[in-house]
Amino acid sequence: MTTAPTPARPLGGVATGLALVLVAVLVGVAAQRMTAGPSAAGAATAVTPTGHTTTVEVVAEGMRYHPARIEVPPGDRLVVEFRNRDHRRHDLILENGARTALLGQGGSARLDAGIIGGPTEGWCSLPGHRQAGMALRIVPTGSAAAHAPTGSAAPQPSIDVMADPGPAFTARDAVAPATPPGRLHRRELHVREVVREVAAGVRQRLWTFDGTVPGPVLRGRVGDTFEITLVNDGTLDHGIDFHAGAVAPDEVMRPIDAGQRLTYRFTATRAGIWMYHCSTMPMLHHIGNGMYGTVIIDPPDLPRVDREYVLVQSELYLGPDGEPGDLAKMQAERPDAVVFNGYAAQYDHRPLTARPGERVRVWLLDAGPNRDTSFHVVGAQFDTVYREGHWENRATDPGGAQVLQLGPAAGGFVELTFPAAGHYPFVNHAMVDAERGARGVFDVR
Ligand SMILES: [Cu+2]
Incomplete structure (x- = not known):
């Protein structure tokens, strides 16, 4: 020895x-x-x-x-x-x-x-x-050891936002769900890790709530209680953080392993469109790879409108084809695309619809994880703006707005009427982001 x-x-x-x-x-x-x-x-x-x-x-x-x-x-x-x-x-x-x-x-x-x-x-x-x-x-011992860390050598896909996603493509339904009548909202959210297309011909292994990116839109009124059971059907640890309720994070936001479940209960005491997201470190990676969604808590005096849509802006940081997003790109804030509702320019390819003269409300959340949005509809003006819990413009005010500007995790809505039939593009007016996918069209007829 x-x-x-x-x-x-x-x-x-x-x-x-x-x-x-x-x-x-x-x-x-x-x-x-x-x-x-x-x-x-x-x-x-x-x-x-x-x-x-x-x-x-x-x-x-x-x-x-x-x-x-x-x-x-x-x-x-x-x-x-x-x-x-x-x-x-x-x-x-x-x-x-x-x-x-x-x-x-x-x-x-x-x-x-x-x-x-x-x-x-x-x-x-x-x-x-x-x-x-x-x-x-x-x-x-004694070696110079000047040895750069090794990185992934797999080929990187790239996004062409103009590419046709093909006849089989179905866009994410952007219509806002109706506010359910009950005051207790009980449901399960299943974490699923799935391979999905994020732009024409580009597939990624996304981490999701209930298999969709964004996760499901939840909705209620001020005073409602939400009892959400998170079920981890994935392979990694995941968690959840609801901005819509004030709670001590320690227990409910803890990460849970694959196969586990936790119940997260909160009461929505304030109105707004609130983000929820995965609470597992590195959150940049979990949000950047699809784990985000919204809870809409209607303001008490919310008027009825003819149409209501929900758009969530986020960034895509591509990993190799069929693999999770690239954390290094997220850390460097170098997105391959900026998108509404999880897919590059999907409403360019499948426009949202409205009729002339209808009142249209667009709820908007900036899920980030990193970039702002400056939401604008070409050819239209917003007579109503509600941002982060307060009315900034009402239809009866003489003033109007051209953008709804939001930082990461902020939300609100705008209302507008289209003056005549036509094709009204909507964009993040930060032009670099519009060009990389944060855009769509209202087809008004
Ligand atoms: Cu996660």
């Missing part, structure tokens, strides 16, 4: 106190619970095995690995004692192919990383976790 040299420096410089170097023991000691190790030694570089083993404890907590940098004498075998102290599930996979199983909170596994001959990257395989910071680096 031999003893490997202990690295002379604190691991990774991470002052968490979690890093613990276990002096390596070894040879002939059969590792229990040893997960699949790499077949080839180390990452790329040939090295003479020392016959020693370095064992390091790595803890996952707060969407980070502690330590995030591990030094190993060149030629040593590395064994990682991996523990998950996070309330989310995580694993650890290495670029040389070694990987642990997916572990829940409190889970642990021993990972045989093989002989370390060169710098080796490790990360969590759950979508978005690596980009959110769950990455670590293993470096041979």
Whole structure:
């Protein structure tokens, strides 16, 4: 039995106190619970095995690995004692192919990383976790280790908003649901991870509430109670956050694992069009990949109109075809498209309808996750504007409005009448976003 040299420096410089170097023991000691190790030694570089083993404890907590940098004498075998102290599930996979199983909170596994001959990257395989910071680096002691993190090399799809989605395409129904008569609204929302088209010929693995993006439009009146049971039919952890009710977040907004359910109860004490969204970190990824929707709480004096539509603006950050959206693009705020109701320019291809002289109300929510909207209807004026809970214009006022401007998570509605038959485009008047899909048409006849 031999003893490997202990690295002379604190691991990774991470002052968490979690890093613990276990002096390596070894040879002939059969590792229990040893997960699949790499077949080839180390990452790329040939090295003479020392016959020693370095064992390091790595803890996952707060969407980070502690330590995030591990030094190993060149030629040593590395064994990682991996523990998950996070309330989310995580694993650890290495670029040389070694990987642990997916572990829940409190889970642990021993990972045989093989002989370390060169710098080796490790990360969590759950979508978005690596980009959110769950990455670590293993470096041979004394190496320069200037080794850029590896990224996905899969080809990226691109969106042509003018492309015809084809005769089979059905646009998301933008008609607002009627306000139901009851004062208690009980329903289940099922989280589903589904592959869907987001623009002509472009498919993504979206994370959804009830299989649609946006999620279902819920509606009620001031004073109504909503009792929503969230059921996680997905593979990742997800949660929900309803802006429409004031509640302590701790219990109801907690992430739940696949297969679990939680009941979220709130009373809507104030009117408006409110966002709901997934509450699981990184929220940027979960909202950016489809997990958002609206709850409309009617103002008490809301007049009847001839037609009512709901539009939700959001951004698309494409991942490879059929895979989830790209968190790095979300972090860099580089959207591939900006869309109403989840699909690029869908109401260009399938216009919304109205008749001349009808009063039309358009509810609008900016789901973001990052960009504003400046909603405008070409050829029309808004005589009524309601924004974030108050009336900014009434039809009886002499003034009018040309846009409804909203930041992320803000909402409101506008009302207008079309003066004559025609095709009235609607856009986010931030032109770069109109050109990348935030637009549609009212076909008035
Ligand atoms: Cu989620």
